[in-house]
Amino acid sequence: MTRVLVIGGGIAGFCAALAARRDGADVTVVARAPGATALYAGGMEVIDDLDAVLASQPHHPFTRLGLDSVRLATELDNAIQALKLALDKDGLKFEGSWRTRGIYADIHGLARPANLVPASVAPGELRALSGRRVALVGIKEVGDYDAASTARALKELHGIEAFPEEVSIPELPLAASLTDLYGRRAPQPRARSATVAYPPGFTSLPSDSFELLASPPSPHGWRLQQAISLGSVTAEVTSFETSTGRIVSARSGDRTFRADAFVLASGLHIGGGLNGGRLTTEPLLKLGVFHEGTSVREIGTRLQHLQYLDPAEELRSGLSTDKGLHPLDEDGNVPYANLFAAGAVLGGYEYAGPCGFGVPILTGWLAGTWAARVNRLTSR
Numbered sequence: 001m002t003r004v005l006v007i008g009g010g011i012a013g014f015c016a017a018l019a020a021r022r023d024g025a026d027v028t029v030v031a032r033a034p035g036a037t038a039l040y041a042g043g044m045e046v047i048d049d050l051d052a053v054l055a056s057q058p059h060h061p062f063t064r065l066g067l068d069s070v071r072l073a074t075e076l077d078n079a080i081q082a083l084k085l086a087l088d089k090d091g092l093k094f095e096g097s098w099r100t101r102g103i104y105a106d107i108h109g110l111a112r113p114a115n116l117v118p119a120s121v122a123p124g125e126l127r128a129l130s131g132r133r134v135a136l137v138g139i140k141e142v143g144d145y146d147a148a149s150t151a152r153a154l155k156e157l158h159g160i161e162a163f164p165e166e167v168s169i170p171e172l173p174l175a176a177s178l179t180d181l182y183g184r185r186a187p188q189p190r191a192r193s194a195t196v197a198y199p200p201g202f203t204s205l206p207s208d209s210f211e212l213l214a215s216p217p218s219p220h221g222w223r224l225q226q227a228i229s230l231g232s233v234t235a236e237v238t239s240f241e242t243s244t245g246r247i248v249s250a251r252s253g254d255r256t257f258r259a260d261a262f263v264l265a266s267g268l269h270i271g272g273g274l275n276g277g278r279l280t281t282e283p284l285l286k287l288g289v290f291h292e293g294t295s296v297r298e299i300g301t302r303l304q305h306l307q308y309l310d311p312a313e314e315l316r317s318g319l320s321t322d323k324g325l326h327p328l329d330e331d332g333n334v335p336y337a338n339l340f341a342a343g344a345v346l347g348g349y350e351y352a353g354p355c356g357f358g359v360p361i362l363t364g365w366l367a368g369t370w371a372a373r374v375n376r377l378t379s380r
């Protein structure tokens, strides 16, 4: 049986593990801590326009796979179906698909697009709320959420007939915050004949109600992280043993994880997959870091200039891969035949954009599939 070691406990590592196990591999996931996945707002953005990405973004991880849109669509269908099933088994139900996109309000009443959302968020799709009365539950004791302002924003920005309804939870501490609501039973508001919107975190929501999206720290992210972390090993990989173009094992303190294939799903800066600073680097294997196809070492001050104009520019830097998701070294060569990279550690796309979860899900899924077949495949 092929042994696969996945480094990273975010959504990319989870999808890699799912796919590798489905392919019959013996999978171990190691993660040192929660990463960006635990902070997501509650709506997974997978992709907006697949054909437009393939036509106009040559360095995007989807384009670099060299697959046509039909094959990519099939793989996205497979990955998302498997992800939804696995999360459902762990008690987290999701709705939506990568082919549909809804708009959902966050706790400030601002709208965010998403392809997949928790079932507790889905009834709050803004277009579906049109013409309905929406009661926004405010909690008297909570200082960092103002249901009246959110209701006003929903009215002014989205034309929704929203109004605040304050309830009291006396057992909350003085100057409580939204995080104090996590895991509590949802209070029942008085308003009848209205859809009820809750700040995120409550359990046992009544029918005809929904949760708003979060800002960090996010109850949606925390629930997701808890579901996907089941069974992973808490350890920080600090080095690898390599031999003639292959990785043999990963080391964490005095522990050694041997495997036939390795998936690096270590995230961007929050996850710890890349180190920022004057020059962005990949700390574990000194892999190449690229910005729009050029090594960041070669770009020099031009990248700093771009970042000055737009700080998000740096988030487009990351690892680059061949068609088989093998990460490249600085010269553009594949240093390790049994190493695959997935998720936000990859560059070439807008991290906080329409593929925020799409890149980790699809590249994780494919990296896990190909890692499981490493002894069968010579190259792709």
Ligand SMILES: Cc1cc2nc3c(=O)[nH]c(=O)nc-3n(C[C@H](O)[C@H](O)[C@H](O)COP(=O)(O)OP(=O)(O)OC[C@H]3O[C@@H](n4cnc5c(N)ncnc54)[C@H](O)[C@@H]3O)c2cc1C
Binding pocket: 007, 008, 009, 010, 011, 012, 013, 030, 031, 032, 033, 034, 035, 036, 037, 038, 039, 040, 041, 042, 043, 044, 045, 046, 216, 235, 236, 237, 238, 265, 266, 267, 268, 270, 271, 272, 273, 284, 342, 343, 344, 345, 351, 352, 355, 356, 357, 358, 360
């Ligand atoms: C605040 C915030 C809000 C966001 N909101 C959204 C949203 O609403 N919708 C959306 O689509 N996208 C959103 N994104 C983007 C999305 O969350 C990320 O792109 C996605 O979660 C990245 O997943 P990942 O698995 O690649 O990385 P991560 O989730 O960061 O996981 C990386 C994992 O690697 C582990 N790791 C790293 N190095 C090592 C090591 N040496 N040894 C062991 N483990 C290691 C980390 O501990 C972590 O477990 C948001 C991002 C942020 C920061």
